[in-house]
Amino acid sequence: MPNNTPRQGAVESESAFDMQAREAYITGLPPRIKPLQQNELGKDAIDAVNNIRKVISLPPTDTVEEYTATMLRHPALYQRHTELAIQLFSGALSARDRELAVLRIGWLSKAPYEWGEHVKAGKRMAGLTSEEIDRAKQGSTAPGWDEHERAIIRAVEELIADAMISDETWAVLSRRLDEKQLIELPLLVGQYQGVAYLQNALRLRLMPDNPGLSAR
Numbered sequence: 432m433p434n435n436t437p438r439q440g441a442v443e444s445e446s447a448f449d450m451q452a453r454e455a456y457i458t459g460l461p462p463r464i465k466p467l468q469q470n471e472l473g474k475d476a477i478d479a480v481n482n483i484r485k486v487i488s489l490p491p492t493d494t495v496e497e498y499t500a501t502m503l504r505h506p507a508l509y510q511r512h513t514e515l516a517i518q519l520f521s522g523a524l525s526a527r528d529r530e531l532a533v534l535r536i537g538w539l540s541k542a543p544y545e546w547g548e549h550v551k552a553g554k555r556m557a558g559l560t561s562e563e564i565d566r567a568k569q570g571s572t573a574p575g576w577d578e579h580e581r582a583i584i585r586a587v588e589e590l591i592a593d594a595m596i597s598d599e600t601w602a603v604l605s606r607r608l609d610e611k612q613l614i615e616l617p618l619l620v621g622q623y624q625g626v627a628y629l630q631n632a633l634r635l636r637l638m639p640d641n642p643g644l645s646a647r
Contacts (some may be wrong), residue, residue, distance in 0.1 A: 450644045453541050458643060462634050466500035476503055483513060486520045488556060498544070498635055519619050523611040526557040528583050532616065533623045534559075534567040535587040540627035543643035544635050550646035561647045579607050583616075590620045 472495050480499055481491045495503075502509040519529070530553035537546035553559035566573045571585035582603035586596045596604075596617070604613060637643050 448541070454543050454643050457631050457634055458543050458637050460634055462497070462501065462636060464501055464504065464633055466497045467495075467503055468500075469494060472500065472503065476500075479509075479513065483517060486517050487552060496638060498630065501633060501635065515618075515622055519615065519622060522619075523609070523615050524619065527559070528580075528608075528612075528616075529619060530557040530559060531563075531567060531580060531583050532587050532619055534564060535570065535584045536591070536620060536623045537627060538568050539588070539591055540624065540631065541644070542627035542631050544630040544637060544641065545623065545627045547637060547641035547643045547646040551641070564647050578603055586616060587620055590617060591624065 476495050476499070477493060480495050484491060499509070502512065522529075524532075530549060533549045534546070534553055536542075537549055550564055553564060563575075566575055567584065571581050571588055576584065582600050585600050586604060589596050589600060601613075604616070608616070
C-alpha cells in the first residue's frame, strides 16, 4: 500500500530554524557566479526583462537585475526558463493559488531571494495579507485556511517530501481545480523548487527592496 504521508522533516518547526544564520550562509557571501555588467547587456536583455515585468504587473525598466544578468551567462537556458515562468504566471491557476504555493516552496527551501520576491508578488497580485504570509510559513496544519487553500499548501509539502500528491489531497484539489489546473500545479512546484535551488546555490544577492526571509 502506498505511503501517502510526507516524510518526516518536510515541514520544519519554526524553533528549529535560525533565519539569520541561513541568510548569512546564502546572501552574506559573494555570488558564486559574477553577473554580467550593464554595459555587457544589449537591448534584447532589456526587452526580455520587460516582458517578464509586464506579466507580473511591474512597470518597464532600463536596467537588468542581477538574477537575470547572471542567468544571461547561459542565454539559451534563460530563454527557455523565462518562457515557462511566463506561461505559469499567466496560466490556469489563480494568482492566489499560485502565490500560496510558491511561498510555501520558498519557505520550505529556506530561499531568501524567492521568499522575499514572492511576498511582494503575493501582496501585489493575489492580495495576500501579512497574516496569511505568516501562515504560509507554518504550512497546511496552520489554522485559518479553507479546505482548498490547505490542499494547495499540502500538495506542495507532499511533492517536496515524497514527489507525489496523496489521493486525499488530490480529491480536495479536484473539487475546485479543472484538468488544466491540476496538470499545472505539479509543474509550478517543480519550476519554483528549481528556482529556489538556483538562487540559493548561486548565492544571489538580494535586491534593495527584498528583505529576504524576514519579509511578511
